[in-house]
Amino acid sequence: MSDRISMIIPNQSGGVMDYVATMTAQLGGDARTLVFDPARDMGVDGDSVLLHYSGYGYGRYGAPLHLLAWVRRNRPRMKRFGVFFHETHAQSSSPLSSVFWVSPVQRFIATQLARHADCWISNIEVSTDWLQARAGGVPHVRLPIYSSVGELAELPPMRDKSLLVFGSEPLRASTWREAGEPLFRWATANGVALHDIGSTIHDADIAALLQAQGVTLHGRLPVERIHALMRSATFGMVAYSPHCVAKSSVFGAYCAHGLVPVLLSGNTGTYDGLASGTNYLHGVPAADPAPADLKRISRAAFDWYQGHSVAASVTAIDALLRPQAVQR
Numbered sequence: 001m002s003d004r005i006s007m008i009i010p011n012q013s014g015g016v017m018d019y020v021a022t023m024t025a026q027l028g029g030d031a032r033t034l035v036f037d038p039a040r041d042m043g044v045d046g047d048s049v050l051l052h053y054s055g056y057g058y059g060r061y062g063a064p065l066h067l068l069a070w071v072r073r074n075r076p077r078m079k080r081f082g083v084f085f086h087e088t089h090a091q092s093s094s095p096l097s098s099v100f101w102v103s104p105v106q107r108f109i110a111t112q113l114a115r116h117a118d119c120w121i122s123n124i125e126v127s128t129d130w131l132q133a134r135a136g137g138v139p140h141v142r143l144p145i146y147s148s149v150g151e152l153a154e155l156p157p158m159r160d161k162s163l164l165v166f167g168s169e170p171l172r173a174s175t176w177r178e179a180g181e182p183l184f185r186w187a188t189a190n191g192v193a194l195h196d197i198g199s200t201i202h203d204a205d206i207a208a209l210l211q212a213q214g215v216t217l218h219g220r221l222p223v224e225r226i227h228a229l230m231r232s233a234t235f236g237m238v239a240y241s242p243h244c245v246a247k248s249s250v251f252g253a254y255c256a257h258g259l260v261p262v263l264l265s266g267n268t269g270t271y272d273g274l275a276s277g278t279n280y281l282h283g284v285p286a287a288d289p290a291p292a293d294l295k296r297i298s299r300a301a302f303d304w305y306q307g308h309s310v311a312a313s314v315t316a317i318d319a320l321l322r323p324q325a326v327q328r
Contacts, residue, residue: 003322005031006047010057014168015249016086018148020052026314038070048080048321050121053113054087055106061098062090063105068112075116082119082321085110086247088127114138119320123247125272141316144246144272144308147256150227151309155258155302162193163235164259166226167250172196173203175239176210178264182284183237184213190288197221197229230257234294235281237262242280246272255279255305258298260289279304 005027007020024031034042036058051071055062075081089106092099114120114135121141122128128142165172176183176196187194194215201207210217218229230236236254238245240263245251254261261280268276276282279300281289289297306312 003030004047005318005321006042006044006049007031007033008036008042008049008051009033010052010054011035011037012057015145015148016052016054016057019086019145019249022146022148022310023314023317026310027318036067036070038066042074044074045077046079048082049078050082050084050317050321051113052084052086053110055089055109056087061102062087063102063109065105065109068109071113071116080118080321081116082121082317083113083117084121084123084317085114085127085131086123088122088130111135121317121320124244125246126243139320141320142272143313143316144305145249145252146305146308146310146313147253148249149223149230149253151256151305152231152258152302155298156231159234160193160232161191162195162233163187163237163262164195164197164229164233164254165237166197166230166253167238167248169199169201171238171250172198173201173206175237175264176201176206177203178239179237179284186284186286186288192235195229195233197226226253227257230254230259233257233259234298235260235262237264239264241265241267242269242274242276242282243267243271246274252305255301256309258302260294260297261301273304 007024009016009020020033024033055064058064058067088110089103090099091103094100111134114131117138119139120131120135121143122131123143123145125142165175195218196210196215197218199220230253236259238248238250240248240251242263242265245263251261263280263282268282274280279297281297
């Protein structure tokens with residue numbers, strides 16, 4: 001009987017697609033990626049299927065009831081069915097927001113997908129706890145998102161005094177905006193070179209600010225060049241709350257390269273084994289951190305990453321989807 005794994009993804013470029021491309025390549029020749037299309041037979045007969053789920057990837061309002069219907073129809077054809085929850089549902093307390101009205105449907109779909117699954121995976125502690133309360137004893141694992149731009153086998157002995165901002169255009173624009181003038185004052189006072197990596201930022205104010213402050217604008221780069229820059233830099237900055245940063249491939253890339261992550265967020269809680277001052281710096285530093293502290297945080301971020309590196313994640317997912325192959 002076939003041990004083929006089919007990864008189902010939304011018809012949408014971005015982090016999920018990059019994550020799955022890396023995963024499929026590592027799983028080998030009997031793994032494939034299928035872009036979800038309910039209008040055609042996707043040929044999942046006898047396959048172990050892993051649905052990569054983020055509601056907004058499959059539907060405008062993040063409530064893809066058609067996807068749930070497809071799963072219910074096709075579940076009997078699959079050898080094994082798993083769901084990787086990249087997201088479960090959105091939340092809003094304001095009736096003026098569409099999220100307020102569609103969130104109950106989003107929660108229903110996520111719950112039903114988990115209950116139909118033989119196994120499920122989530123990327124953050126908050127989602128794991130939420131799903132556990134609804135999916136009973138279904139086998140599952142929590143896997144923070146790994147780097148899609150390479151990993152280091154060991155930490156380099158020396159690094160440049162530089163800070164990187166990497167990721168999608170909206171995320172980088174938000175990060176530079178949140179950091180603001182305190183970042184530029186700190187960088188100037190402490191001789192920290194600033195680098196922006198990614199597609200052109202179209203926000204005119206942010207673009208002008210980066211130009212005026214002498215930030216090196218690299219634009220889009222091949223993975224090998226990004227990997228090299230991350231290997232040599234000291235800091236990686238991103239505007240992300242610690243309660244969900246483990247689902248960020250940008251944060252994963254920083255940790256995979258042993259950068260000292262700088263998180264910009266009002267949330268100071270401890271989640272997913274990540275603590276401020278231990279695995280990352282919270283906010284722009286008030287002063288130049290001591291070299292010993294930088295080395296300690298770099299090591300802690302790097303060590304945290306190893307439990308869900310590409311190899312560790314492939315092993316865990318393979319064990320869930322093909323338990324009979326692992327046992328042989």
